[in-house]
Amino acid sequence: MTEEEKINGESNYSASNIQVLEGLEAVRKRPAMYIGDISSKGLHHLVYEVVDNSIDEALAGYCDHIEVTINEDNSITVQDNGRGIPVDFHEKEQKSALEVVMTVLHAGGKFDKGSYKVSGGLHGVGVSCVNALSTHMTTQVFRNGKIYQQEYECGHPLYSVKEVGTTAITGTRQQFWPDATIFTETVYSYDILATRMRELAYLNAGIKITLTDLRVKEEDGSCKQEVFYSVEGLKEFVRYIDSSREHLVNDVIYINTEKQGTPVEVAIMYNTSYNENIHSYVNNINTIEGGTHLAGFRRALTRTLKKYAEDNKMLEKAKVEISGDDFREGLTAVISIKVAEPQFEGQTKTKLGNNEVMGAVDQAVGEALSYYLEEHPKEAKMIVDKVILAAQARVAARKARESVQRKSPMSGGGMPGKLADCSSKDPEECELFLVEGDSAGGSAKQGRNRTFQAILPLRGKILNVEKAMWHKAFESDEVNNIIQALGIRFGVDGEDSKEANIDKLRYKKVIIMTDADVDGSHIDTLIMTLFFRYFPQVIQQGYLYIATPPLYLCTKGKVKEYCWTDQQRQKFIDTYGGGSENAVHTQRYKGLGEMNPEQLWETTMNPENRMLKQVHLENAAEADYTFSMLMGEDVGPRRDFIEKNATYANIDA
Template sequence: MSENKNKYGADNIQALEGLEAVRKRPGMYIGSTDSKGLHHLVWEVVDNSIDEHLAGHCDAISITIHKDNSITVKDNGRGIPVGMHAKLKKSALEVVMTILHAGGKFDKDTYKVSGGLHGVGVSCVNALSDYLKAEVHRDGKIYIQEYSEGKPQTEVIESGTTDKRGTFITYRPDANIFDELDYKYDILATRFKEMSYLNSGLTLILEDEREQVEGKNRTDTYYSEGGLKEFVKYIDQSRTAIIENPIYVKAKEDNVEVEVAMQYNTSYSENIYSFVNNINTREGGTHVSGFKRAVNRVFLKFAEDNGLFSKLKFKVSGEDFREGMTAIVSVKVPEPQFKGQTKGELGNSEVTGIVSRACGKVLQYYLEENKHEAKRIIDKVILAATARHAARKARELVQRKNVLTGSGL
């Protein structure tokens, strides 16, 4: 090997400036560069619009897939500020679009809760797009700035007057970064349907210019008035419910908002879907732990107080209380701590107690006031516990036989 190859000095240390780090290691910011990462770009842009809705300033978001697989997201929020940033001496719009960890999410007065926690969202999308246009309708004027690979191609230009307000983002993912560029309509549609249930009163419109239906672009509109109660019924539509209406929890403690809808059905599976500030926490976290704790505690106490477990000769476990349950646990947390950039699991320890107390009160009241439904749920729990106990006994018997006959591994 040559001497130069082995040389390690000050010149070998690289400092990536601006959004170069995102382009160099995109997986650190959006998880991957496959189809999942490609769709993650849409979630990041839409999350900003959802935050405007949560702050009470936006009630409609439209998402358009163009023929070249570029995306436009429009909202009717306040519009990203365009004034000069005092410290950085450039337009606030350019700051938000080109600097990591920049935005209104870090100012508690601007957004009480926010999905785009790390403040890397829209600047990440900008870095990973070969073209992006930000158009802001604010204070009766239209402002536009265009970018390529995260770098501004123009100054912020004032481009006429408007009677609308909001932020319009159009971007085209960079083919040099992503393994594929084809947006899947069904993936987007499923997520936006979910978002409409999580944000009652918000209208989401998805349009696809690549596909024609009766001579028009394929379009679907998502809107929910009933929120999580409608959501849990939608998930359970192919199952037989054993209680007439979902059990619903809505509470607030220490600025943490808790909303839960749960239903019991005749199936044998447990389905718990959890969200923090509208982000799907697939690995669960402290909010799900709090919910499970409340279910176990309240149902066990109710059953024991009413002598419903008196004939059982074995202990009922937590999973027995959740067999045949479909639940959605949604919390709004001002300063969520996620495990990992892709926000799969909530880590805030204080949320466990808040969710547990909120759910505990409502469940206790529900069971006392709805004795017939309570009896049906407890019967289902007893059936689950009995089946689990019998399965364990059968396994032990087989294992004993194997040991006695010498057929063990």
């Protein structure tokens, strides 16, 4: 965009475009209502809210560079080269438009349809929410050749907007210090921010996002920095997600069009795996629960592929009925649409409800896929052959499930024999512990509260479903025991489907409890891979947890204390041993089986004392890439990952 176009844009974007919906008072009292939560997730959401404003400027055509900096004091700076927030007088509010944007909830240009056709941001609370949850915030606007500034404390302006200098650039610079009295975590993770910035760069081709961490110095003395920039957008995104899988077809089937007034961008790849990996976005928001755009995509894919296969008489020899699931096995796709007024619904408000979008995506994908198949008959045959194999495997999976249900020794109610169930039948209060090893399982059974805690011991490492054909999971005793115990079914009304049905889930807390060592971590990952690939709804709805048994029992005389970290252990030594390690007796727990039932209950199972880590699906595309890289066939990327992270991780904890 030229400077002249930018200036014209500035003249059309002024105080009259800023509409006020409601005040800011409740944000500090109930922060979780506005940003999701007050842990690490909410802390990082503050950055996303500010960056979303810059992305909106980019989508409107006025910005192509966003700089995000983690400062040495753990504050955040975000600067863009957009038009700059308007600073002229807002008639209704009787103050500068900049002050309105920064101090009034739901005030901003995105509510005025003339300013932004579409805008991102899941909660739509805007930068004023960030301001309210920061002890200090400084805003600088570069506009009209001048620098305007205002500072705030806990959302309250310290002075009126003032000119502090002149400039040749345009844009907005925000710096904020998150309030430690509100957030339980105040240290920013470079990797979490990098993941989101990478995603935004792929979703918005042509926008450069620079992430700098002033807290970390590289060997050459420079600060840690990455630049995220994508020329081809979703084509590069789908290749990144699929980079550790073997490609069935090397082409990316790419669609970038507008149908019925809705911009639709889709990238599709087929690989040799047995999973379906579709990642959908609306206005840069990851719609992890899908919605109408995903339904339109699936409908078009099934219809178009089936018609091509039938027209070319490719299904006659298969002698098996093809279902929608079969067309999506080994598929990786990213769907990104832009909607002026998205309607979100579902458990986590990340399911798109706009009905008009289904037809737009269906039409766009149907047309482009038909054209691709006709133009690439060799690749089309490979895809259809893969579909037929998937159908045959699905039938085998059904037979394996039925066979297992007939043969396996079940306790009352069709449950696995090894399951020690709880007496309560209310899923809301019931917990299932997936416990590594029979000895630890025995301790857990004795130590638990039998009213609401169930125990399922697992023998050894469960099947790595990342490398296995779909039906092989149902031939694995340990995997099948987990599925049976949870009450998960696949398909609805007897229909063959890979879609997990968790309507009859028997426990609303599923807790992975393994040893605090490398083997335990591997088992954690195997179980999480199973959940992510076979029944991700359990993760999406927040039902999956990891137990954290203590690493040490420290004693000095009659004083005993369990320690979960080396820092806690050192504190005990400093407090009771005068800093001398020899003055304190330390017992290192290598495995759960080393604890007696009372200790296991007291440290790891008692809801009043235990520490549970909830498994979040913060970024499904990144999780997809990570699971396929860590658990797949390709050794190279996994080795690089371990070498990069081993220095930071305590691999024995």
